[in-house]
Amino acid sequence: MINVLVWCEHEQDRLQDDVKAAYPEYMHNAIANFLKEDPNLNVRTATLQDDPETCGITDEVLADTDVILWWGHIKHNAVPDAVAEKVQKFVLNGGGFIPLHSAHFCKPFIRLMGTTCGLRVDGFGKHVINCVRPGHPITKGVPEEFSLPVEERFIEFYDVPQPDELIYVTGYETGRLFRSGCAYFRGRGKVFYFQPGHETNPTYRDKNVQTVIRNAVYWAAPNKD
Amino acid sequence: MINVLVWCEHEQDRLQDDVKAAYPEYMHNAIANFLKEDPNLNVRTATLQDDPETCGITDEVLADTDVILWWGHIKHNAVPDAVAEKVQKFVLNGGGFIPLHSAHFCKPFIRLMGTTCGLRVDGFGKHVINCVRPGHPITKGVPEEFSLPVEERFIEFYDVPQPDELIYVTGYETGRLFRSGCAYFRGRGKVFYFQPGHETNPTYRDKNVQTVIRNAVYWAAPNKD
Amino acid sequence: MINVLVWCEHEQDRLQDDVKAAYPEYMHNAIANFLKEDPNLNVRTATLQDDPETCGITDEVLADTDVILWWGHIKHNAVPDAVAEKVQKFVLNGGGFIPLHSAHFCKPFIRLMGTTCGLRVDGFGKHVINCVRPGHPITKGVPEEFSLPVEERFIEFYDVPQPDELIYVTGYETGRLFRSGCAYFRGRGKVFYFQPGHETNPTYRDKNVQTVIRNAVYWAAPNKD
Amino acid sequence: MINVLVWCEHEQDRLQDDVKAAYPEYMHNAIANFLKEDPNLNVRTATLQDDPETCGITDEVLADTDVILWWGHIKHNAVPDAVAEKVQKFVLNGGGFIPLHSAHFCKPFIRLMGTTCGLRVDGFGKHVINCVRPGHPITKGVPEEFSLPVEERFIEFYDVPQPDELIYVTGYETGRLFRSGCAYFRGRGKVFYFQPGHETNPTYRDKNVQTVIRNAVYWAAPNKD
Numbered sequence: 001m002i003n004v005l006v007w008c009e010h011e012q013d014r015l016q017d018d019v020k021a022a023y024p025e026y027m028h029n030a031i032a033n034f035l036k037e038d039p040n041l042n043v044r045t046a047t048l049q050d051d052p053e054t055c056g057i058t059d060e061v062l063a064d065t066d067v068i069l070w071w072g073h074i075k076h077n078a079v080p081d082a083v084a085e086k087v088q089k090f091v092l093n094g095g096g097f098i099p100l101h102s103a104h105f106c107k108p109f110i111r112l113m114g115t116t117c118g119l120r121v122d123g124f125g126k127h128v129i130n131c132v133r134p135g136h137p138i139t140k141g142v143p144e145e146f147s148l149p150v151e152e153r154f155i156e157f158y159d160v161p162q163p164d165e166l167i168y169v170t171g172y173e174t175g176r177l178f179r180s181g182c183a184y185f186r187g188r189g190k191v192f193y194f195q196p197g198h199e200t201n202p203t204y205r206d207k208n209v210q211t212v213i214r215n216a217v218y219w220a221a222p223n224k225d
Numbered sequence: 226m227i228n229v230l231v232w233c234e235h236e237q238d239r240l241q242d243d244v245k246a247a248y249p250e251y252m253h254n255a256i257a258n259f260l261k262e263d264p265n266l267n268v269r270t271a272t273l274q275d276d277p278e279t280c281g282i283t284d285e286v287l288a289d290t291d292v293i294l295w296w297g298h299i300k301h302n303a304v305p306d307a308v309a310e311k312v313q314k315f316v317l318n319g320g321g322f323i324p325l326h327s328a329h330f331c332k333p334f335i336r337l338m339g340t341t342c343g344l345r346v347d348g349f350g351k352h353v354i355n356c357v358r359p360g361h362p363i364t365k366g367v368p369e370e371f372s373l374p375v376e377e378r379f380i381e382f383y384d385v386p387q388p389d390e391l392i393y394v395t396g397y398e399t400g401r402l403f404r405s406g407c408a409y410f411r412g413r414g415k416v417f418y419f420q421p422g423h424e425t426n427p428t429y430r431d432k433n434v435q436t437v438i439r440n441a442v443y444w445a446a447p448n449k450d
Numbered sequence: 451m452i453n454v455l456v457w458c459e460h461e462q463d464r465l466q467d468d469v470k471a472a473y474p475e476y477m478h479n480a481i482a483n484f485l486k487e488d489p490n491l492n493v494r495t496a497t498l499q500d501d502p503e504t505c506g507i508t509d510e511v512l513a514d515t516d517v518i519l520w521w522g523h524i525k526h527n528a529v530p531d532a533v534a535e536k537v538q539k540f541v542l543n544g545g546g547f548i549p550l551h552s553a554h555f556c557k558p559f560i561r562l563m564g565t566t567c568g569l570r571v572d573g574f575g576k577h578v579i580n581c582v583r584p585g586h587p588i589t590k591g592v593p594e595e596f597s598l599p600v601e602e603r604f605i606e607f608y609d610v611p612q613p614d615e616l617i618y619v620t621g622y623e624t625g626r627l628f629r630s631g632c633a634y635f636r637g638r639g640k641v642f643y644f645q646p647g648h649e650t651n652p653t654y655r656d657k658n659v660q661t662v663i664r665n666a667v668y669w670a671a672p673n674k675d
Numbered sequence: 676m677i678n679v680l681v682w683c684e685h686e687q688d689r690l691q692d693d694v695k696a697a698y699p700e701y702m703h704n705a706i707a708n709f710l711k712e713d714p715n716l717n718v719r720t721a722t723l724q725d726d727p728e729t730c731g732i733t734d735e736v737l738a739d740t741d742v743i744l745w746w747g748h749i750k751h752n753a754v755p756d757a758v759a760e761k762v763q764k765f766v767l768n769g770g771g772f773i774p775l776h777s778a779h780f781c782k783p784f785i786r787l788m789g790t791t792c793g794l795r796v797d798g799f800g801k802h803v804i805n806c807v808r809p810g811h812p813i814t815k816g817v818p819e820e821f822s823l824p825v826e827e828r829f830i831e832f833y834d835v836p837q838p839d840e841l842i843y844v845t846g847y848e849t850g851r852l853f854r855s856g857c858a859y860f861r862g863r864g865k866v867f868y869f870q871p872g873h874e875t876n877p878t879y880r881d882k883n884v885q886t887v888i889r890n891a892v893y894w895a896a897p898n899k900d
Binding site: 615672 | 864
């Protein structure tokens, strides 16, 4: 059994009609729900709204967590530094961390990478997600090429360290592209950044996206000796 | 269930008294036996003695194999190029390959690495096996430092590509050392080289060595979609 | 002074009108000529036509060579295995090797990589060459994004080991893409594969392509102690 | 011409007799002096004593700096966060950074790595420095194995990201070891951590250590287009 915590800032999906239209059940639930279909995953959620100080990531919760998924966008700065540091230590001590989409700018990821984690945004359009490391456990059951009709385009230079394992690169009709599936070992833990998931696109309902994320949870889970 | 094939040249353990003393049940059986204790592993053996042309690695056997372990030393050249090529393709198509000790010079490994795979031998002595990537699945249940009382010392420069994942480095009382646990993705498959296992030392009876090898089998097993 | 050997099979540029139109001076000369503009490079050429046995790569030539550039396409098999092995050893002993475009299938590169080096060809079109490792010496003086109007599209999965340094990824209007600038350390030498350069496109006249290749020569040159 | 800034905390070499005995000219000068022998390097020094707020690393100085070397030990916390952030940005924007010995715990390195950068100290003894990537420019002119009679032993697990280029591993008579020469690309810049250099050992007078550090300055220097 892997204990999973899905964390979202839960801001735009409360306040913006277009986001509520895409995810009426809220984003954290959208992500948690497809993970809950797997009986080996014990899935909980927490959000920035739970408590401004802890963001719902209490020591008690963390002690029972193996892997954290993180979605944030416009409220990165509302996460206290102490929480970001706690998540960073959670990873370095062996935990798994899976920042999604605009969480490239969340505080724990920036701390873990040591770089700006900056990128360029280049509008919206079709995403073609190209696997460059087939056979990796994160790719299990996913076609080596799949696409999303409309998503927000992030483009290079993506200022992160060269991934320990570069798994996906997403291309666009512009010829520009983005390293969209990046796996890192950090301390005794693991990090997998995965790019798809803009708040107004129903990306987390895509079966391939769901499979990649579910696989990443298994990959990122700590050794239990 | 993972289908495992333990391949050994089965030469010295037939003909040399000191090797027979260390492994009276033969080396392939010594390795197979501790893997067989795991009910999720379906373990078979094959040796150079089975058939000079196929070395026991027939198309039929290969079709039912997920991971190959390989031990060879003085009969590398007796393995036909066609067999080496077959094993190389098996890996590139998704299979797992775990060359052990002096199998750094086996034909399939040299083909897969693209380098000489040369190293220097520096006598025998205590091995201290230092983990440099704790948290990796291959290290599960193994202390971050463990030792073997006497083993053959391989030392750098080990002419292999920089590992995708360097997991163990073994040090000696001489201050010299060897990258002893090296993981590679090649094609759609995976390779893990592990250094311990000289034919006159009872290394494959060591619990930590057994655990590393067992973990490596799980790590190297292909995705089954 | 770096001693550079530009090797081409020199087949299509002798026999095909469309290739002669693109490179009337022949491809090896086209590549050698822009390198010769750099006074620190001592540039020679050799081709398959020089001699079927040595391909012009004699021991004497090799002894005075620091970096080999290699362009081949339809005559890979005409290169004797002994020549391929000689080039492989040249690299492992410290030499630089820069296979260009369809030389992904040349014998020395396949030997050095240990994989099939296969890829998929997907017609022709605009190439957008995206830098994913700015600051690397191979990128010096080159915009972080540049394009070629028409080139042959290679697409993933490109069956090479994960590069030690992934520098360029080329994207197309199809959303597909290709890891087009891949740097490897092998043995004591260095390898840089660079994708642009189809025989009917005037790609080697592009200033950015020339700069990348020239930079790669400097990067791949051996330490001279 | 490469503009080099040698930064030291300049604390123990002012106050401790044993350190003054090893480096009567002070540590920053000891390091600067051997670099100054190279006419292509323009070498300056700065220390924590210059100014508590800037530590001598003013915007003006930084604007004329290509590579920073950093030695610190007991006064890491005296470096203001603003200075650490400035150095981090200097690297991400293309600068070179070479932390030495106990500077594994300096603020800029910890920020750039994203990990604790922790290690274990295991007394003093002979260091055997083993090259695992011969041919790399940082190794130019240095034997593939060299030793120091007495130095402080750092041992694994060294909690840094897997290096982009692991160049040296140091072994001890205990069989324990340490990844002592670790190269990283971060942002548009480069980082090389090198372990030798305890304040009471005359390590910076060793010719091989000097050569490695000088090579690292060249390697880490930014592209000047």
